[in-house]
Amino acid sequence: MAPLRRRRRVATRGWGKFTMIGLAALASVVPFGYLAVISMQAPSGGQPGDLWTTLFREVPVVTYLRNSTIVSLGATITTVVFSTMAGFGFAKLRFRGSHLVFALLVISIGVPGVATILPNYLNIARLGGVGTYWAPILLYAAGSLPFATVLSASFFRALPDELIESGVLDGAGFPRLFAGILVPLAVPVAVTVGVLAFLGAWNDLLIGVLLLPDPEMRTISVGVAALQGVRVSNIELVLTGSLLSAIPPVTAFIIFQRYLVTGITAGITK
Structure with missing residues (x-):
């Protein structure tokens, strides 16, 4: 009877986990389904799909999407490049004070971006960065770098030192060793870092509002937020714009979800 009871308990736990998942x-899924249903409803006196036609006709969503793509991809590339190099340096190229610097980096993960937005804005304004693409790219990358570097360092730390030593003995310098051997191995972590940085930059509103005041340089998040009470009062149109804004990050997550699981697991368990 004991084995039977044990199997029943395992089955019950399995169904419980399945139900929670x-x-x-x-x-x-329900919020996206709700947005999709609302966006395809016919407005008063109109036809199904008119909300999408109105959105593209009255709002420069193509320009907003272009701006979001420039800023998000710029922040993503910057984050991936610098976090990968910094992670390798912290993991394999130890220097005096590296443990202290790494500890400060870990602590900085807990500092909310809102706490530093005012001094960052003032500094960027002095440099003439307000109204340029490089300013939000820099801030988004800076916000993503601490966690990205820690994750990359965890991955590189798990690689055997013999791999690097053999490469050095074969005559490969650290730049060649890093680019030719270690970077291909770090693809899962790099993709994980890149997707997280992309999602953070794409969905952010505050930095876009402060650093891109020109309506022609608005990101899609800022553009959708500006719809309500400014250009239109149609909540259905706002929800349609929100659905359009959500499509790229959801698509990126679906495409790279396999790498996300692998990269996060490698960075935590190894």
């Missing part, structure tokens, strides 16, 4: 997935 299903509820979490349902809670994530």
Whole structure:
């Protein structure tokens, strides 16, 4: 009887976990389904799909999407490049005070971006960065770098030192060793860091509002937020714009989800 009871307990726990995962997935899917249904409804006196036509006709969403793509990809590339190099340096090229610097880097992960937005804005304004693409790219990358560097360092620390030593003995310098051997091995972590940086930059509103005041340089998040009470009062149109804004990050997450799981697991467990 004991083995039978044990199997029943295992089965019950399995169904419980499955139910919790299903509820979490349902809670994530329902909002997108609701937005999709609202966006395809016919407005008063109109036809189904008119909301999308109105959105593209009255709002420069293509320009907003272009601006978001420039800023998000710029921040993503910057984060991936510098976090990968810094992670390798902290993991394999130890220097005096590296442990202290790494500890400060870990502590900085807990500092909210809102706490530093005012001094960052003042500094960027003095440099003439307000209204330029490089300013939000720099801030988004700076906000993503601490966690990205820690994750990359965890991955590189798990690689055997013999791999690097053999490369050095074969005559490969550290730049060649890093670019030719270690970077291909770090693809899962690099993709994980890149997707997280992209999502953070794409969905952010505050930095875009402060550093891109020109309507022609608005990102899609800022553009959708500006719809309500400024250009239109149609909540259905605002929800349609929100759905359009959510499509690129959701697509990126779906495409790279396999790398995300691998990269985060490698950075935590190794």
